[in-house]
Amino acid sequence: MKNEWPLWEVFIRGQHGLSHRHVGSLHAPDAETAIRNARDVYTRRNEGVSIWVAEAAHIAASTPGDKGPYYDPSQSKVYRHPTFFDIPDEVGSM
Amino acid sequence: MYAQMIKTARAGIKTRDEMSDLERDFQDKIDRDIKIEPRDWMPDDYRATLIRQIGQHAHSEVVGQLPEGNWITRAPTLERKAILLAKVQDEAGHGLYLYSAAETLGESRDELTRLLHEGKMKYSSIFNYPTLNWADMGAVGWLVDGAAIVNQVALQRTSYGPYARAMVRICKEESFHARQGYHAMMKMAFGTPEQKAMAQSALDRLWFPSIMMFGPSDAESTHSEQSMAWKIKVKSNDELRQQYIDQTVPQIEYLGLDLPDPSLKWNEETGHYDYGEPDWSEFFDVIKGNGPCNVDRLRNRVKAWEDGAWVRDGLMAHARKKAAAKVAAQ
Numbered sequence: 001m002k003n004e005w006p007l008w009e010v011f012i013r014g015q016h017g018l019s020h021r022h023v024g025s026l027h028a029p030d031a032e033t034a035i036r037n038a039r040d041v042y043t044r045r046n047e048g049v050s051i052w053v054a055e056a057a058h059i060a061a062s063t064p065g066d067k068g069p070y071y072d073p074s075q076s077k078v079y080r081h082p083t084f085f086d087i088p089d090e091v092g093s094m
Numbered sequence: 095m096y097a098q099m100i101k102t103a104r105a106g107i108k109t110r111d112e113m114s115d116l117e118r119d120f121q122d123k124i125d126r127d128i129k130i131e132p133r134d135w136m137p138d139d140y141r142a143t144l145i146r147q148i149g150q151h152a153h154s155e156v157v158g159q160l161p162e163g164n165w166i167t168r169a170p171t172l173e174r175k176a177i178l179l180a181k182v183q184d185e186a187g188h189g190l191y192l193y194s195a196a197e198t199l200g201e202s203r204d205e206l207t208r209l210l211h212e213g214k215m216k217y218s219s220i221f222n223y224p225t226l227n228w229a230d231m232g233a234v235g236w237l238v239d240g241a242a243i244v245n246q247v248a249l250q251r252t253s254y255g256p257y258a259r260a261m262v263r264i265c266k267e268e269s270f271h272a273r274q275g276y277h278a279m280m281k282m283a284f285g286t287p288e289q290k291a292m293a294q295s296a297l298d299r300l301w302f303p304s305i306m307m308f309g310p311s312d313a314e315s316t317h318s319e320q321s322m323a324w325k326i327k328v329k330s331n332d333e334l335r336q337q338y339i340d341q342t343v344p345q346i347e348y349l350g351l352d353l354p355d356p357s358l359k360w361n362e363e364t365g366h367y368d369y370g371e372p373d374w375s376e377f378f379d380v381i382k383g384n385g386p387c388n389v390d391r392l393r394n395r396v397k398a399w400e401d402g403a404w405v406r407d408g409l410m411a412h413a414r415k416k417a418a419a420k421v422a423a424q
C-alpha cells in the first residue's frame with residue numbers, strides 16, 4: 001500500500017469578519033493532524049483566526065476549457081451593472 | 095541560486111512558425127504576463143523544467159536547515175537560540191510551499207525526495223560548505239538568505255502561478271532571516287577583537303560561495319534562453335549577482351570589516367561594483383558532489399527520512415483504522 005500521506009488544501013480566515021481564503025496545502029494522515037500542521041505552517045505570524053482543511057482529492061473544480069462558455073456570456077449583460085443606468089443628479093444618491 | 099544549472103528540457107527556442115497552435119497560445123499568455131495555472135495546457139518541456147527547478151529549490155530549503163541546525167544547541171543566548179529555531183523552522187515551511195507547487199505539476203513529494211536521496215536531483219551548492227563558528231550564523235542569514243532574496247524577489251514574477259505565489263509567501267518571511275543575520279553580525283563585528291575576527295573569517299569564507307549561488311555567467315549557461323522565454327527564469331545570473339554585490343558591499347563597510355575580495359571596487363563609469371571572478375572550477379566540483387559537506391548533508395537527509403518512516407507509517411495506519419471504524423459505525 002502506498003504510504004504517502006494524502007494532500008490537504010488549507011483555508012485560513014485572516015481576521016474576524018472575513019471569509020476563509022486558500023493559502024496552500026500540506027500532507028497529513030488525517031484531518032486533525034492536517035489542522036494542527038496548518039497551524040504550524042501557515043499561522044506563525046498572526047495570519048489567521050480559523051482554519052479549514054479539505055482533502056485535495058475531494059475538491060471538484062471547473063476546467064480551463066470551460067472558460068469561454070462559462071464566463072463569456074456575462075460580458076454581454078452590461079445592464080447587470082449599476083453604471084448602466086443614468087439617473088439624474090436631482091434624484092440624489094442612489 | 096537555490097536552483098542552479100537547471101537543464102531546460104529542450105535545447106534552443108522554437109520560432110513561432112515551428113510552434114503548434116497550442117504552443118503559440120501558451121507563449122502569447124506568457125508574453126502578456128498571464129500566469130499559467132496547474133490545469134492549463136502547457137508544453138511537456140515547460141512542465142519538466144519547472145519540476146526540476148522547483149524541486150531543486152525545495153530541496154535547497156530543506157537541506158539548508160542543516161548548516162544552521164548545527165548551531166541551535168550552541169547559540170550564545172536563549173534569545174539567539176529562539177530566533178535561530180524560528181528561522182530554521184521557516185525554511186522547513188519554504189520547502190513545503192515549494193514541494194506543494196511541484197505537486198501541482200503532477201510530481202509527488204515522495205518521488206522528489208527519492209530523487210534527491212538517490213543523488214539524481216541537487217540542492218544549492220552553498221549548503222555544502224561547513225558552518226565553523228557562531229559568526230557563520232550571522233553571515234549565513236545576511237549573505238546566503240540575502241542572495242536568496244534577490245533571486246526570489248525576481249521569481250515572484252515567474253510565469254507559473256503556484257511557484258510565483260510560493261515566492262510571495264517566502265519573500266515575506268525572508269527579510270526576517272536576513273535582518274536577524276545582519277544583527278548577529280553587527281554584535282560580532284562591533285564586539286571584542288576575537289569576535290570581530292570570527293566575523294571576518296565568516297565573511298571571508300562565505301563571500302565567494304555566496305556569489306556563486308547565482309550560477310555561472312550567462313554566457314556559459316546554455317539553458318537560460320528557453321527558461322527566460324518561458325519566464326521560468328526572470329533575470330539573468332549576472333544581473334542578479336551584480337544587484338546582490340551592489341547592495342551588499344556597503345553593508346560590509348558599515349560593519350567595519352575588510353572586503354573579502356581585493357577586486358571589489360566602485361566603478362563610476364558603470365555605476366556598479368567591479369568584482370573578482372569566483373573559482374568556477376570549485377563550483378562545478380561542489381555541484382558534482384565533492385564539496386566539503388556533500389556526503390554529510392545527504393547522509394543526514396537520508397537518515398532523517400529513514401528514521402522517520404515508522405512515524406509516518408504508524409500515523410497513516412492509525413488514520414486508516416480510524417476511518418474504517420467510522421464507516422463501520424455508520
Ligand SMILES: [Fe+2]
Nearest residue numbers: 155184185188
Ligand atoms: Fe528559505
Ligand SMILES: [Fe+2]
Nearest residue numbers: 185239268271
Ligand atoms: Fe531563509
